[in-house]
Amino acid sequence: MDLHFLGAADTVTGSRHVVEMAGQRLMLDCGLFQGFKTLRERNWAPFPVDVRSLDAVLLSHAHLDHSGGLPLLVRAGFRGPIHCTAATRDLCEVLLLDSARLAQEDARRANRYRTSRHVPALPLYTVADARRAISQLMPLPRNRDSVLIGRLSARFRPAGHLLGASWISLSAGDERLVFSGDLGRSDDLLMLPPEPLDEADVLLIESTYGNRLHPAGNPVAELGALIRDTIGRGGSVLLPTFAVGRAQALLLAIQRLKAAGDLPASLPVALDSPMAIEATALYQKHRRGLRIGAAEAAGLDQGVTLVASAAASMRLASRKMPMVILAASGMATGGRVLHHLKRMAPDPRHAIVFPGFQVGGTRGARLLAGESEVKIHGEWWPVRARVTALSGMSGHADAQGLLAWAAGLSKPPRATFVIHGEPAASDALRLRLQERWTTPVRVPEHGSTWSG
Ligand code: ZN
DSSP states (O other): OEEEEOSSSSSSSOOEEEEEETTEEEEEEEOOOOSSHHHHGGGGSOOSSOGGGOOEEEOOOOOHHHHTTHHHHHHTTOOSOEEEOHHHHHHHHHHHHHHHHHHHHHHHHHHHHTOSSSSSOOOSSOHHHHHHHHHTEEEOOBTSOEEEETTEEEEEEEOSSSTTOEEEEEEETTEEEEEOOSOOOTTOSSBOOOOOOOOOSEEEEEOTTTTOOOOSSOHHHHHHHHHHHHHHTTOOEEEEOOTTTHHHHHHHHHHHHHHTTSSOTTOOEEEEOHHHHHHHHHHHHTGGGBSSOHHHHHHTTTTOEEOOSHHHHHHHHTOOSOOEEEESOTTSSSSTHHHHHHHHTTOTTOEEEEOSOOOTTSHHHHHHTTOSEEEETTEEEEOOSEEEEOGGGOOSOOHHHHHHHHTTOSSOOSEEEEESSOHHHHHHHHHHHHHHOSSOEEOOOTTOEEEO
């Protein structure tokens, strides 16, 4: 077996690995690099492998740091199948098209304001590239071995984390590679716990929270207290949120708080993201993969103002009365949340609450670090609003959850690779796993190769 670590190998984004096994060459995920500019620049580099030599891609889930490079892959000439679950296919259709539109908008803006070194600035990829990638997505059933090619078969096992998300078991004869993708937590609001790991000869395990434990508190109660406190001061709450997954968990939390009388039933709630609106419908469509019943699934968008058009979003930004606004993007790197940030950040009555993990270098990470000014569309805005994180809403397993999942193995893998984490997080998980197993546990370097 040969492994090539092309991304998420010294960082938490850009999940891309190539595995050569039983004479076939497969790619595991093809994500975008996000965060610091030096990392984002990797998105523009040519693939270090001939993508036409790949037999197939296996996609763990729809998050862009796992799927967002697929349009680049097809543009570079890949024409094979991209296997995933049916729900991941549906979500990718929403996420990849949005990613392409944002890339095209970025290029247009760079050309208008001449903020790029490149003239003319080109988009990373186009809507046509995204559509082509979507047409190559081939759903496989869950929890069943599917023969891919030659002796190779794959099984997608529920990973919690996000609608459709799976960990993947790839086998040829009695040799088995397991790729964790992103693992969810056992106490997620929407998602069921990840299925336990049972067997792996070679293991690739994520480490986003490899050095951290989730707080013991109750994030729903904490969110309720934050909202009550803010509206009591006459302010509004802005929740910069990932449109897919986190937004639906927040809608469920608000629904439960209102039902319990912990928030006024009349408190206006707006979902200001066309993508989040579409994703909510997909969560309702694929409800059987979730922890909630039909009534709560149907209630996700009941009584919520669904803001589809940009004009309606602008009107929302000028409303004075206290309300809760959910807007993408989750790390405030782009999207409609920026218009709300410009209006709300300078006013101390409001609260900006980040419910998700903030990658270093993003606007969200800077705001949470306490920066007193924020740069949006080339202008600086003072930050006087309360800025805080709601850490209990993470969709990832924490260090304890990752170790518990790995402990499902009856015998240690002959090689383990700790991927998809900031260096400190990956190394902490490596150390904990190495204490348990006598076989090697490594944090691979970006661009490195392993044979064994
Ligand atoms: Zn993910």
